Amino acid sequence: MPESLAELTRMPNPQLIEVGEGVSLATYTWGDPEAPVVLLVHGFASSTRDNWVLTGWARMLEQEGYRVLSVDQRGHGASEKPHQSDDYTMRTLASDIEQVLDTYLVDDALYVGYSLGARVGWDVLRDLGDRIPRAVLGGIPDGRPLERLDVAEVRGYIDHGTPVTDPATKDYIALTERVADNDLEVMLALALGMRGESRTIDPDPATAPGQPILFATGSDDAIIEGSRRLAEASPNGTFFEIPGRHHFNAPGSKAFRLAALEYLRG
Numbered sequence: 107m108p109e110s111l112a113e114l115t116r117m118p119n120p121q122l123i124e125v126g127e128g129v130s131l132a133t134y135t136w137g138d139p140e141a142p143v144v145l146l147v148h149g150f151a152s153s154t155r156d157n158w159v160l161t162g163w164a165r166m167l168e169q170e171g172y173r174v175l176s177v178d179q180r181g182h183g184a185s186e187k188p189h190q191s192d193d194y195t196m197r198t199l200a201s202d203i204e205q206v207l208d209t210y211l212v213d214d215a216l217y218v219g220y221s222l223g224a225r226v227g228w229d230v231l232r233d234l235g236d237r238i239p240r241a242v243l244g245g246i247p248d249g250r251p252l253e254r255l256d257v258a259e260v261r262g263y264i265d266h267g268t269p270v271t272d273p274a275t276k277d278y279i280a281l282t283e284r285v286a287d288n289d290l291e292v293m294l295a296l297a298l299g300m301r302g303e304s305r306t307i308d309p310d311p312a313t314a315p316g317q318p319i320l321f322a323t324g325s326d327d328a329i330i331e332g333s334r335r336l337a338e339a340s341p342n343g344t345f346f347e348i349p350g351r352h353h354f355n356a357p358g359s360k361a362f363r364l365a366a367l368e369y370l371r372g
Contacts, residue, residue, distance in 0.1 A: 115159050120184050125205040126198060132184035133206055136164055136174040143212050144370065146176040147203060149221025149357075150251060151282045151293070153183030157220055161358045170367060175215065177206050179223070181292035189291045194299030196308075200229035207237070216370050217241040220357050222251050231315035241315075242366045244322045245353055248332030250308045252278065252297040260294050281354065311339030318342040320369040322362055324351030344369070 120132035134154050144167050148157035154176040158164045167174045178185040180193065180202060192198075203226060207215060214237045219227035224246035231238050254274040262268035263279065270276050282288045300308075314336065321337035323330045325347050337345035346369075348362045356362060 115155075117155055117159060120178070123206065123209045125180075125202045126193075129180050129188060129193070129202075130186040131180060131202060131206065132178040133210075134164075134174075134176045135210075137168040138171075138173055141171055141173040143210075143215040144172045144174055145203070145207065145212075145215045145217050146174065147217070147219040147223030147226060148176075148179065148182065149219075149223050149245065150296070151182070151278075151285065151288055152221075153178050153285070155183065156285065157223070157357050161363075162360075163218070163357070163363060166363055166367060172216075175206070175210060175212065177203065179226070181289070181296060183287070187289050187292050189289075189295050191295045191298035191302060194292075194296045195302065196226065196229055196300060198299075199226045200233060203227075203230050204233060207234075213237065214239060218244075218366060218370075219246075220244040221246070221353065225251055225309065228309045228315065231317055231319070232313065235317075238317060240318045240370060240372060242320045242322060242369060244348075244362065244366075245324070245327060245329065245356055246309075246321060246333050246336060247329050248309065248336055250300045252293070252300060254278075255293070255297045257294065257297060260290065260297075264290050264294070309336065311336060314340040314343070316341045318344070318369075318372075320344050320346055320366060322346040322348055322356075322365065324348040324353060324356040324359075326350065326352040327356065329353065 146158045181187045217238045224243035256272040256275040259270045259275050282293050323333035337343035346365045348356050348359050351359050
């Protein structure tokens with residue numbers, strides 16, 4: 107008997123772990139504990155459920171025989187949501203992911219990240235080297251996440267309900283507010299945390315990770331050329347253009363899922 111949509115999108119109970127200075131992260135696993143691991147890391151204003159379960163990624167990878175490990179990044183999903191900008195530097199977000207692997211005693215894992223999760227993955231791949239033998243980085247920006255956000259307009263909107271006029275900022279707010287549990291203070295802290303780091307080029311193509319990486323970005327995504335440049339700068343980079351998709355609906359593309367699966371097989 108065919109499985110219902112509820113069964114197909116059922117979430118396992120989150121396993122809470124502590125990282126950094128005691129921040130609680132929600133993690134999830136599927137599949138055989140002894141199988142090769144694929145780590146899934148979602149994008150901004152998303153979660154494991156939105157990015158990887160509702161779109162079929164977790165189920166596909168489990169059926170392929172992988173152990174799937176995923177995490178709600180700090181500020182997202184069922185994880186803790188601190189409001190201080192210092193809690194959201196790229197170094198902190200990458201360290202969170204590395205601690206997830208250590209907590210689960212994972213020696214090596216394939217990595218799949220989208221948007222913010224892809225940008226975090228860039229640093230994770232550089233930090234962990236052979237522990238991440240192959241990766242898929244979808245929708246990775248060639249600049250700092252949320253760098254187009256107008257901080258003053260967001261502050262006015264949060265504090266006084268002042269209408270937002272900047273188009274990019276409107277889009278970020280709409281993306282955040284589409285999920286009931288999301289927090290605009292987290293969006294603001296994320297933007298300020300990224301801007302507080304002393305990086306002139308972010309990410310820096312000159313220090314691209316050396317592992318085989320599939321870069322995948324939607325054909326209708328404004329950042330596609332930047333993503334393509336990062337793929338060209340990477341020693342073992344390959345680029346896949348996700349047909350007919352923009353930044354926010356690319357994770358649901360069957361073509362993207364299948365290209366990623368083929369690439370992870372090596």
